[in-house]
Each structure stands twice: as structure tokens, then as C-alpha cells.
Amino acid sequence: MVLPVMVYFMNKTSDKSENILRVLRRFDRPLSTYDPVDIQNAPQHIFLGNIYSPLLEYSPDGKLVSAVADQFQWVGNEAHFHINPNLKTIDGYKITAYDAENTLKRVFILHSNTHGDIKSILCPEAKFAKLSDCCPNMEVRDNGGLLVMKFKENKTFLFSMLTAMDYGIIPSRSVNPKSLAIIDYRNTSGPYYVDKVHENKNMDLKANPNHFHYSKKMPQKVELVYSSNKGPNEPINLFSNKTVDHIFTIGSTPDVLMDYAEKNKDVNLHATYPLWLRYFSFTRKGKTRLTEAERITIGKLVRKAVLPRYSKLKSYDPTGQIFPAFSKGALSDAQLDAVRKRYASVKEREVVTTKMTAWFFPEEDIPALKKYFPNTEFVNGPNVPCFVDFSKGKIKEPDFSFAGTDMGFQEDASLMAYKINTEDFHLTGEKGKEWLKAYLENPNEKQRIEMLRELHFATLEHADTVPLVFCPYASIVRKPWTLNFSKYTYDNPFWRIYKKP
Known part of the structure; x- marks a missing residue:
């Protein structure tokens, strides 16, 4: 027998005595889909990082x-x-x-x-x-x-x-000992636990005083306020009308949040180092039906279409590589020059008329993209393409897909494993697993860095992934709350939000 997910509704203290923080929630999956063994995107990661x-x-x-x-x-x-x-x-x-x-x-x-x-x-x-x-x-x-x-x-x-x-x-x-499904989101190991799930998809998290991160200064209750409006202006609109008090690090773009914080003195702003990479990758379908030269052409035209808009925005820097220039995975000058020459060797084209499908490109960029790709369908998909089952034919597999990801300064084995699993690098599947195993087992840091750079170089040279810009992650909170987050990651720990007296 499969046990139902249990979420309890006990309140040990009155809400009137609690510090409550209201946070926008746009990820509409049911609670049962939040599981540490199946993290597919940033909203899941942030939620789970607060309850486990x-x-x-x-x-x-x-x-x-x-x-x-x-x-x-x-x-x-x-x-x-x-x-x-x-x-x-x-x-x-x-x-x-x-x-x-x-x-x-x-x-x-x-x-x-x-x-x-x-x-x-x-x-x-x-x-x-x-x-x-x-x-x-x-x-x-x-x-x-x-x-x-x-x-x-x-x-x-x-x-x-x-x-x-x-x-x-x-x-x-x-955990259900037979199915291994999580059946209780109240008893968790994190600073917060799920106290209530509402019919309108709002969720209430409450602080666990038995946790080592617990403090009376942190929010004692976090209300996750659901909105089905996926428009880019929805987060800042809900913040402005005081429906929410906090927009987390992947809740909006840094240019919007930085501009809002400059104009509104009742806001505290947090920004990371510029480690948020905006890029697009070709899917299995795209790599199969498009030649390397065609992928390079698409990469050049996408950059031509979108970079002018990014150049006008605060804190966005165009990039020709996947890792930050100051990170261990950054390419050498010789490798960067070789990638530039490879792109330059492909004949320029003004337009690509091939019928294609592309996922998740920002709405603001689609008019410019359509000038170069008139027959390409730009739509949103249900998830990162590699996590979608296309075998039933109900969903059309895209040829390429836009995404954003954190690319850290240091060696990050977990990040590398994730990027290989999401098929963004040149080596995927069993070859990717073999590379990762060899990388993790190599005790020589110099050799590991060389392996990382070679994989990075191959990914760019073969146009598996096309980097666009780097920018910081940003977050805002309404005063008197203050944000005490890391500049090295997009993590959004609610317990590091304090209310100043």
C-alpha cells in the first residue's frame, strides 16, 4: 500500500508573535515532486535547501x-x-x-x-x-x-x-520503506519544515527551533505565495504592491532588481559575483540533425540577435566561454583564439530558414530572433529537455534550448556532474560518466584542471553549447529584513535573512 504524503497543520504559536516573510512561488509542481534525489531545476533546489x-x-x-x-x-x-x-x-x-x-x-x-x-x-x-x-x-x-x-x-x-x-x-x-517516497514533509532535517499546503498552491514553512541554524532573528514563518502569471514583470509587481516581501535569487533578473533597489529606499539588495551564465545548448535532436557548421551559424546569429539588448542592461557582460574568465575552468588565450578561428571559418549567413523549435528564450529577445530565424518556433517547454520524455510523441523535442546556470570560481564536482547529466558539455551519456569518474579519481589538481579545460574547449569548438553573457544573481527584501547570503552561489537560505531591530 502506498502511504499518502502527510503534511500536518499544527500551530504551536500564534502567527501574531512570529516574524513572517512572504516569498513569491512560481514553480507549481505538487509537494510530492520535491525530492533531493530528483533535483532538476533551481526552484526545487532552493526549496529543498531550506527544509533539508x-x-x-x-x-x-x-x-x-x-x-x-x-x-x-x-x-x-x-x-x-x-x-x-x-x-x-x-x-x-x-x-x-x-x-x-x-x-x-x-x-x-x-x-x-x-x-x-x-x-x-x-x-x-x-x-x-x-x-x-x-x-x-x-x-x-x-x-x-x-x-x-x-x-x-x-x-x-x-x-x-x-x-x-x-x-x-x-x-x-x-520515508515509505517500500516505495522510498517521502511521506512526511513536517519532520525534516533542515531549518524549516512544511507546515501547510493551501488549495491555492500557497505553502507555509515554519522554523524548527531544534536546528543548529535556528535563530529568533530569522523568519519564523515563510509564506510561499503562488502566482500562475509567468510574465517577467510579475515578481516586481507583486513586490511593489506588497503581496510579497522577498524576491529570491532566481526570481527575477539582476538588472530589474538593481534598478528597483536604486529607486526604492525601503529595499535591501544582495548580488553575487558574476557567475550566472546565460547560454543555449543543442539537444540530442539538434546535434543529430544539424551539422557542426550549422550549429556554429545558429550560435553566431543568436548572439547577433540578443547581445545588443544585454549590452544595454546593467551588470551583463558578453562572454565567449562557459566558465568565468577568473575561474579554474577558464580557457587559455590559445584555446580562446582557436575557438574564434573555428567560428570565423564558417561562412556568414543572414538568415536560417530551417524549421526548428527552441525553448525558453526570453520573451524580450524573440522579436529580434525571428528576424534571423523566421521559421523557428520559440516556445517554453515543461522542463530541461534532457529530463523530458519525448518517446510518447506528445511533446515536440526542441533543437536547442536557452538556460541560465551558476558557473563557480572553483572546482565543483557536483556542478560538473549536473552539467554532464543535463548534456550541456561535449561528452554525454556513458562517455560523460567515464570522463567524470576519471576526473573525480585523479588526485593531481593540475591534471584535473587540464581535463576540465579540454572538455570546455571541445564543447565550444563543436558548438554543443553557445555562451552568451555572465551576470550576477540578485535578490531583494523589504526592510527591516536584511540578506546575509553568499556571493559565490545562488543559494537562497531563508534562515540567513534577519530582521534588524
């Missing part, structure tokens, strides 16, 4: 720090994670190493997570069908106080991979 906590996390200044594991270290070739003994769910259930172990096993069984495969390095030969199955290299000690992972050698990326929300710790009691 991983073993480790990054501080706002980019340092690896403790989370559910209040201590972590290598002891020989064993990775030890001491679980915070004071961490409990809202109903007082203690989070233990058994919950962490079952969380990892659940990922291994469902094998659908998108931000890195720990099973391949921890227990590659083990077969998992149920939570009681054993991973010989993972064990719980000290009566649930310590999780131990055993390896033949230290793993360079293990700790950083465990910060991914794919590995957010789910209390075992909140």
Missing part, C-alpha cells in the same frame, strides 16, 4: 563547514562524520547516523540524483534494492552517533560532493 540539511555545507564566504555532521575528518582512509547530537525534527525525533546512512542508500537505490555519484566510489559492486541492503564500505558506529565511509585512499571531492542537496539528510521515519 546535508552532512556538510559551505559558509557564506565559501568555506567547507559542518552541518548535520558537526565534526568531519579523515582518519587514515576512513571518512568520519560525527552527527550533531542536538539536531531534532520539529516533533523531537533525533537525527542520527542511521538517517544519514539510509539517505545515501536511498540515493543508491533510486539512482536518479543529478549532482554526483558517490556509490561509484564508495560501494561500486554492491547491489541495492532495499534500505536493509548492506554497503560493505559504509557503517554506523557509536550507537548512531558516527557515520563512517571506508576507501582505499582519500577521495579529493568526497566532502564537497556531500554538500550537494542531492544528499540532504531525510529522517528515515519520513
Whole structure:
């Protein structure tokens, strides 16, 4: 029997005594689709990052720090994670190493997570069908106080991979032991839990005083206000009329939020470093039916169509590469020159009349794009193309798709795993997995960086992905709230929003 999702409606304190923050919610999937093992987009990631906590996390200044594991270290070739003994769910259930172990096993069984495969390095030969199955290299000690992972050698990326929300710790009691579906979003490991889901798709999150991030200064209740209006002006309109108090980092564009903050003194603004890449990638269909030269032509014409608009906007910088110029994955001058020459070698065209389908391009850019692509259908799809099932023929697969993503300054194994899974890089499928495995297992940083740059170069040279611009992520909140977010990521932790006295 499949157990229903349980969301409880108990209120221990009156709303009048709470600090309430109202936040726009535009992602309309039901609560049951929010699952750490199936993160497909940024709205899911931000929501899950507020109700679940991983073993480790990054501080706002980019340092690896403790989370559910209040201590972590290598002891020989064993990775030890001491679980915070004071961490409990809202109903007082203690989070233990058994919950962490079952969380990892659940990922291994469902094998659908998108931000890195720990099973391949921890227990590659083990077969998992149920939570009681054993991973010989993972064990719980000290009566649930310590999780131990055993390896033949230290793993360079293990700790950083465990910060991914794919590995957010789910209390075992909140999971159906047979189907492995999450059945309880009240008892969670994060700073917030789901208190109520309304018929109009609004959701209420409440703070968990038993969490290590809890503070009386943070919002005690977060009201996620749903809007079905997908128009680009909807977030700022709802903020202006005081329907919401906060627009999160992927809720609007930085130029709009920065301009609004300049003109309105009752607003606090946060902006990251320029790590938000706007780009488009060719899908499997596009790579199959279009030659490399045709893809380069499309790339040149798309840039010709959209870059003039971006050049007029605040904080947008045109880019010819996927990683920021100051990051470890950035191309050398020689590689950049080779990419430019490859593009220049393709004969210029004024228009592409091929019938194509493109997803998710901003509405503001479509009139300019239609001048160069008169027979291309520019529409929105249901999800990132690689996560859509086109086999039933109900949805037409696009040839290319616009997207935005965070491209960090440092090596980020979880990000690389996600980008290979979303098929944005030149190597995909089994070849992509083989590359990622070799990359993660290489202890030599210089060699890894060279691997990363070569993959980056191949992706641009073959026009699998065409970068357009970099810009920061931005967020605003109504005073007296203040934002204490990291400049290194688009993460939007509600518990780092404080109200100034």
C-alpha cells in the first residue's frame, strides 16, 4: 500500500508573535515532486535547501563547514562524520547516523540524483534494492552517533560532493520503506519544515527551533505565495504592491532588481559575483540533425540577435566561454583564439530558414530572433529537455534550448556532474560518466584542471553549447529584513535573512 504524503497543520504559536516573510512561488509542481534525489531545476533546489540539511555545507564566504555532521575528518582512509547530537525534527525525533546512512542508500537505490555519484566510489559492486541492503564500505558506529565511509585512499571531492542537496539528510521515519517516497514533509532535517499546503498552491514553512541554524532573528514563518502569471514583470509587481516581501535569487533578473533597489529606499539588495551564465545548448535532436557548421551559424546569429539588448542592461557582460574568465575552468588565450578561428571559418549567413523549435528564450529577445530565424518556433517547454520524455510523441523535442546556470570560481564536482547529466558539455551519456569518474579519481589538481579545460574547449569548438553573457544573481527584501547570503552561489537560505531591530 502506498502511504499518502502527510503534511500536518499544527500551530504551536500564534502567527501574531512570529516574524513572517512572504516569498513569491512560481514553480507549481505538487509537494510530492520535491525530492533531493530528483533535483532538476533551481526552484526545487532552493526549496529543498531550506527544509533539508546535508552532512556538510559551505559558509557564506565559501568555506567547507559542518552541518548535520558537526565534526568531519579523515582518519587514515576512513571518512568520519560525527552527527550533531542536538539536531531534532520539529516533533523531537533525533537525527542520527542511521538517517544519514539510509539517505545515501536511498540515493543508491533510486539512482536518479543529478549532482554526483558517490556509490561509484564508495560501494561500486554492491547491489541495492532495499534500505536493509548492506554497503560493505559504509557503517554506523557509536550507537548512531558516527557515520563512517571506508576507501582505499582519500577521495579529493568526497566532502564537497556531500554538500550537494542531492544528499540532504531525510529522517528515515519520513520515508515509505517500500516505495522510498517521502511521506512526511513536517519532520525534516533542515531549518524549516512544511507546515501547510493551501488549495491555492500557497505553502507555509515554519522554523524548527531544534536546528543548529535556528535563530529568533530569522523568519519564523515563510509564506510561499503562488502566482500562475509567468510574465517577467510579475515578481516586481507583486513586490511593489506588497503581496510579497522577498524576491529570491532566481526570481527575477539582476538588472530589474538593481534598478528597483536604486529607486526604492525601503529595499535591501544582495548580488553575487558574476557567475550566472546565460547560454543555449543543442539537444540530442539538434546535434543529430544539424551539422557542426550549422550549429556554429545558429550560435553566431543568436548572439547577433540578443547581445545588443544585454549590452544595454546593467551588470551583463558578453562572454565567449562557459566558465568565468577568473575561474579554474577558464580557457587559455590559445584555446580562446582557436575557438574564434573555428567560428570565423564558417561562412556568414543572414538568415536560417530551417524549421526548428527552441525553448525558453526570453520573451524580450524573440522579436529580434525571428528576424534571423523566421521559421523557428520559440516556445517554453515543461522542463530541461534532457529530463523530458519525448518517446510518447506528445511533446515536440526542441533543437536547442536557452538556460541560465551558476558557473563557480572553483572546482565543483557536483556542478560538473549536473552539467554532464543535463548534456550541456561535449561528452554525454556513458562517455560523460567515464570522463567524470576519471576526473573525480585523479588526485593531481593540475591534471584535473587540464581535463576540465579540454572538455570546455571541445564543447565550444563543436558548438554543443553557445555562451552568451555572465551576470550576477540578485535578490531583494523589504526592510527591516536584511540578506546575509553568499556571493559565490545562488543559494537562497531563508534562515540567513534577519530582521534588524
